[in-house]
Amino acid sequence: MSEISSEDRLAMRDSFARLLAAQAGEKALRETMASPHGFDENLWQSMAEIGLLGLIVDPEYGGIGGDAQILEDLMEEAGAHLLCSPFLSTAVMAASLISASSDEILKTALLSSICDGTKIFAVAATGENGLWTNEDISVEAHKQGDEWILDGSASFVLHVEKADHLLVFARADGGLRVFLADPATDAVDVQKLATNDPTLRLSKLIFSGANARPLADVDEAAIETALELAKLAQAGEQAGGVKRIFDITVEYLRTRYQFGRQIGSYQSLKHIAADMLIEVESAASAARHAARMLATESPEAKTFVSLAAFACADAYRDVSAQAIQLHGGIAYTWEHPAHLYWRRARTGLWLFGSSDQHREAYLTSLEAA
């Protein structure tokens, strides 16, 4: 359980919201998404200064020891602003994986570099098919003398552009392990992937005998924990994003006049908006409940993370598409933010697994329960 009080949690969310309003508003977002690295280094430093990058890192290692609930809270803010940043890979996945290591010296060094914002991590977690399952991992680790080397490819890796370190899920000795590797060597070929979501960067990595160092005791259980946390974080991000595009839409329904009436006075649009609200609220409830279950280490946590993963992804898809339809042409211009939410919603429909996969996992765990 987290030591952070609910007042502190609110204060943290509030300071993040203020930071995002000041440095990651729509103008900044558009500059950032068009920039070569796809994130704002100044904002990253500001996030480090208020402790966000060490959010889930134990205080012993320089973090603030936050739990899944505070993470979910903050991800809602990030989602509302369509934050372009390696937060998910560095401060969530990498922080979670490294925290599981038993190598105290390495752990201390790496975690403090995450907390103070000096190092960025990219996590190579899935293979060519982008299924985010253990079976889909295709990087192989071999021992050459005392050294480990990696071969094979990983795809859909977030924000490699400015990453200082890679954490690579690889097959070794018949199981899965996580390796620390350097993205800047010739043995790692980074290929940029074309995407229809300009708010993030994706790459494919090809390892050809790349030197790597295993994270001691970071096993399949640690991988699962990190992926669960990533799914929860994404669900929170989606819950925040869907709420924001919904609010923008309702405001338009109130202020746009056609035929001498506010368009929101037409029953057909009013009903669509009411249905959208149900989706928006369900998404937030699902994400927050899953966060509570994870934070309290409930045996049902995995079940509710799966539920949140598909509920939030599907709500985001439906509501962001309806948002464009309710606005009409104006929301289909590049200048309007609606399509950015709509594109981000599409990304979330397969990043860390598809809605169908999450639904299956949900059903399976219900049967087991």
Add this chain to the structure above:
Amino acid sequence: MSDIETYRKNAATWLESVVQTYGKAARKGLSESEDLALGRRYQNAKFEAGYAGINWPTEYGGQGLSHIEKVTFESEEMKHGFPSGYFGISLGMPVPILMQFGPDQEFAKERVLKALKGEEIWCQLFSEPAGGSDLAGLRTKAEPDGNGWKINGQKLWTSWAQYSDYGVIVVRTDPNVPKHKGLTYFWVDMKAPGVDVRPIKLAGGDSHVNEVFFDDVKISDDHRMSPVGGGFAVAMATLMIERYVATDSAGFGPHLELFIDLAKAIEINGKPAIADGRIRQQIARNYAMRSGLNAITARAMLMMKAGMTPGPEGSLNKLVSVRSRQKLSELAIDLQGSEGFAYDDHAQQKDNWTSSWINAPTGRIAGGADEMLLNTIAEKILGLPQDHRPDKGIAFNQIPA
């Protein structure tokens, strides 16, 4: 073979013969200006071959045939991805209206011929920021100025205005009467001083629509194409022409066969997607929907043949086909999983699911939003009463906004 089948066969043969020069493959990698130049040559080739202005009078350079031949040709033409889009609006609405309502017929004949050959392009200046679904709510005004008029205001969503030589425009000439009664219809020279065209980048990445600003644009009264205050009727006549445009039961997205190919190639839980119940259901539904729409189109053709005007049932076509295209495209990219994420800027919406998905919202908004079409169906076909209209019967400048 019936006459129309012979016509179709000949048209198909001609189209096949020019596909290499102007078709999809020839357009690949061209810049927009190169593509437009190719489009102009293609339009001229159509003119030379007798496939331009198919249903227009011969004295204007047309072929003097009926709507049926026109729609037949278009349905064959759309199979090949020719660069005909630049002329779609121009030859579709403004130029026929010029033929019908142009005050100076000598001038009209000259323009029509140049438009048919692809040398000149016309745009249609209707929608505005305040007048989208509510066309008659438009605010651009024309005030008397000497013997002519002076136009001020802003139009929005004007397709191909950036390449247009001329345009037809509806403006408000009297704000003191109910909104439909204070409109007048003119043509304008798009190169005239005070006309400022600014392309709008759309969410899909392209910029075929524009904002057009009018700042003290002066025109003489011989540009007027309707009685003063009688512009709405001509605007409606312009939109009526759409009933004679070829429809596409694929909603201008990929054909169903492409989806079936995809479903055969992709696996769900180790089995081909084509064997999955949910996928089969979607395919069956789409098949049924598309054949239903084709039957409606066939019926409209028969009505035209009998000399009747097709009814508002035509609005079903766009409504149903584009909505289902959007759903099918989503399903296709869901099936492709992370692969559907890869995006190719040059992909065409007729043969790429991601491109079809990303462009589908325009189909559900432009040329009458779904919600407006549903109203049309409910009110015009079913005869249900209109919604409360606070703007009805009151002077335009008294309408709440």
